[in-house]
Amino acid sequence: MIKYPDGKQYQQKLEKTEKNNVQQVNYSNRGMLFEEAVNQSNLYYLEHGIAIIHKKPTPIQIVKVDYPARSAAVIKEAYYKLASTTDYNGVYRGRYIDFEAKETRQKSFPLKNLHEHQVKHMQQVRSHGGIAFVLLHFVQFDEIYFIPIEKLLTFWDRMVQGGRKSMTRTEAAEIGELIKFGLLPRIDYIKIIQELYE
Numbered sequence: 001m002i003k004y005p006d007g008k009q010y011q012q013k014l015e016k017t018e019k020n021n022v023q024q025v026n027y028s029n030r031g032m033l034f035e036e037a038v039n040q041s042n043l044y045y046l047e048h049g050i051a052i053i054h055k056k057p058t059p060i061q062i063v064k065v066d067y068p069a070r071s072a073a074v075i076k077e078a079y080y081k082l083a084s085t086t087d088y089n090g091v092y093r094g095r096y097i098d099f100e101a102k103e104t105r106q107k108s109f110p111l112k113n114l115h116e117h118q119v120k121h122m123q124q125v126r127s128h129g130g131i132a133f134v135l136l137h138f139v140q141f142d143e144i145y146f147i148p149i150e151k152l153l154t155f156w157d158r159m160v161q162g163g164r165k166s167m168t169r170t171e172a173a174e175i176g177e178l179i180k181f182g183l184l185p186r187i188d189y190i191k192i193i194q195e196l197y198e
Contacts, residue, residue, distance in 0.1 A: 034103050034137045038088070041185035045092075051190055053090030053097055085121040086132075092193060096130035098122060099189075103137035108166040111159045119156055122149040131197055135189060136176065138169050145176030146192040 035055075045051040064077035086100045100122070102113055114134070122132035132149040154175070155167045177192045 035101060037186040038101050038135065041187045044185040045190060051090060051092035053088055055088055056084065058084050086118055092190060096125065098125045098130055099133045099135060101135045103139055105139045107140065108168040109136055109172065110166050111156060112165060126150060131193060135187065136172055141169060144179040144187060145172045146179055146189055147172060147176040151175040
């Protein structure tokens, strides 16, 4: 059995359907595997003194909390305080890094999965000398592309002007850099940063 670098075994979740009592694979948390791979890569970079990159917490306003027991509080209602910017930020060799991690199960990436304020934020980061990009995972092909914000803007602008609302895998391959899955780190996007920006 193959294990993740942290020693954990991959457990495929199976669920029984009510109709035929047959077990089926549950794909509901598949995006979490990609995010976990990015998080493990960031931990590897941190532990080896390569870069400091963290996932940003989403700010929420807690409205209602139930206290069924003194030691157990349960949040019943909460709202996002404000629109978040991107998923990850940090520093690598004195350069500010800011990026969004997205994935699609389709043959193209729907640009609506990025928000205008996120794109604007990445443009601002780039205008101040930072490195801003999107890590885009095409699940069907098990491919990850590093797409700098300046190249993504062509497709964003096309959508805003009423054109096609998605970026195909072929287009991502033309403007982005393919990142092959590795062992340590799992998704070595710093290697792409070294090639493009140093």
